Amino acid sequence: MDELVALCKRRGFIFQSSEIYGGLQGLYDYGPLGVELKNNIKQSWWSSMVYERDDIEGIDTAILTHPDVLKNSGHENTFTDPMIDCKKCKSRWRADEIIDNKCPKCQSTDLTDERPFNLMFKTKLGPIDDKDNFAYLRPETAQNIFINFKNILDTTSRELPFGIAQIGKAFRNEITPRNFIFRVREFEQMEMEFFVKPGEDDKWYKEWVQLRLDWWKNQGLTNNLSLLEVEQSDLAHYSKATTDIMYKFPHGTEELEGIANRTDFDLGSHTKNQSDFEIQSTVTKNTTSNSKLASLCSESKKWIIPFVIEPSAGLDRGVLAILTEAFTEEKIDSNSSRILLKLPTHLAPIKAAVIPLKKNNPDIVNKAKEVKLILQSLGLGRIILENTGNIGKSYRKHDEIGTPICITIDFNTIEKNTITFRDRDTMSQETYDINDLKDRFREILS
Numbered sequence: 001m002d003e004l005v006a007l008c009k010r011r012g013f014i015f016q017s018s019e020i021y022g023g024l025q026g027l028y029d030y031g032p033l034g035v036e037l038k039n040n041i042k043q044s045w046w047s048s049m050v051y052e053r054d055d056i057e058g059i060d061t062a063i064l065t066h067p068d069v070l071k072n073s074g075h076e077n078t079f080t081d082p083m084i085d086c087k088k089c090k091s092r093w094r095a096d097e098i099i100d101n102k103c104p105k106c107q108s109t110d111l112t113d114e115r116p117f118n119l120m121f122k123t124k125l126g127p128i129d130d131k132d133n134f135a136y137l138r139p140e141t142a143q144n145i146f147i148n149f150k151n152i153l154d155t156t157s158r159e160l161p162f163g164i165a166q167i168g169k170a171f172r173n174e175i176t177p178r179n180f181i182f183r184v185r186e187f188e189q190m191e192m193e194f195f196v197k198p199g200e201d202d203k204w205y206k207e208w209v210q211l212r213l214d215w216w217k218n219q220g221l222t223n224n225l226s227l228l229e230v231e232q233s234d235l236a237h238y239s240k241a242t243t244d245i246m247y248k249f250p251h252g253t254e255e256l257e258g259i260a261n262r263t264d265f266d267l268g269s270h271t272k273n274q275s276d277f278e279i280q281s282t283v284t285k286n287t288t289s290n291s292k293l294a295s296l297c298s299e300s301k302k303w304i305i306p307f308v309i310e311p312s313a314g315l316d317r318g319v320l321a322i323l324t325e326a327f328t329e330e331k332i333d334s335n336s337s338r339i340l341l342k343l344p345t346h347l348a349p350i351k352a353a354v355i356p357l358k359k360n361n362p363d364i365v366n367k368a369k370e371v372k373l374i375l376q377s378l379g380l381g382r383i384i385l386e387n388t389g390n391i392g393k394s395y396r397k398h399d400e401i402g403t404p405i406c407i408t409i410d411f412n413t414i415e416k417n418t419i420t421f422r423d424r425d426t427m428s429q430e431t432y433d434i435n436d437l438k439d440r441f442r443e444i445l446s
């Protein structure tokens, strides 16, 4: 983990937030390469959910959330972690971090009893400081999908089964944020709620577990994934069944994504006149909603509250898993080694670096600029002109940040119209006619 964190800082993937003021625990900022990597992961997820299927719509909703939403969803009462304080050193722990009844910091056994700690952040709304004028920062993106169910149904005329996808920030006041970007207080989720007829939920649940596992494999996670079926006694209040996709992170094997059968709990809990429907789960009694979140069943002609299957992935945990898997230290010969990120091409922050052999030669540099613009115009991602005058150093940098191809522009480019491609993983070099530039590049990136 230490090497990965150092690489992320050195090369501009991820920085501690507010670092110049000593940092804020559990908050990170993404740098020039981190934002590209994150955007590429989001793009891949969005494509697989929204563009490549015909049964999922996308939305982007507010972060500040009406208290009634999170009251009826059960979060106000149950979104808690058990917390224990050490009376000696005053440190604070999640109960599952206490081993053998000892404080992990000072080993004292003088501990408080366990008490629930609600993980939601509150903020005041408007200029008047009044205890009733507040909103929550959403602890998951899902609830805003549920409360928009009718809007989507009315505007798209969807019939079951169909899904609604969203990528966005979520906030949890974690008691002990830790392990770099694995457990943080502000993070991004990629969530999709797939609404199905009651009775078809088990089938769709199994299907989504498989689809999501395959998607992570396509992001380059081929070695360290596993599935964990959550024990009935550990299920969240809304869940009939949950499978976690686990990843072997540098600090241990932990959850990357959860796929839950949330039944009809959420739509049922946000619906008015609940007794008009055959709701199967034990919903929160709702007195404030003005809408029925139901779908008209084409066969029975009855309004039903759909069941929902939810694949919920953490983007930041995805970044950590993808970087972990890609991080490679390789011996070049008996004296030297190199670090490289073997990222899949579609996730690489920089798709190609165009490197002039001579920093101050206008012919070579102008040709390199031309090549950069030609490749950039293909719309395949960021291409950069790397005019440092030191080819070896540029190769090392681009290996470390996962750039699949370095393209060298030299005297032959000017005289013979050739360019040289260097492959990140094999370090092999091949020379092409400049007229083949676009085709060759497209081929490599696909």
Ligand code: ATP
Pocket: 140, 172, 174, 181, 182, 183, 184, 185, 187, 189, 255, 256, 257, 258, 312, 313, 314, 315, 316, 317
């Ligand atoms: P955990 O048990 O690790 O706290 P969770 O079961 O509470 O996670 P969910 O509520 O299922 O997590 O959230 C869905 C996804 O959001 C998780 O699989 C994870 O990838 C991500 N996630 C949840 N909490 C955090 C956090 N504090 N920091 C980063 N990502 C998170």
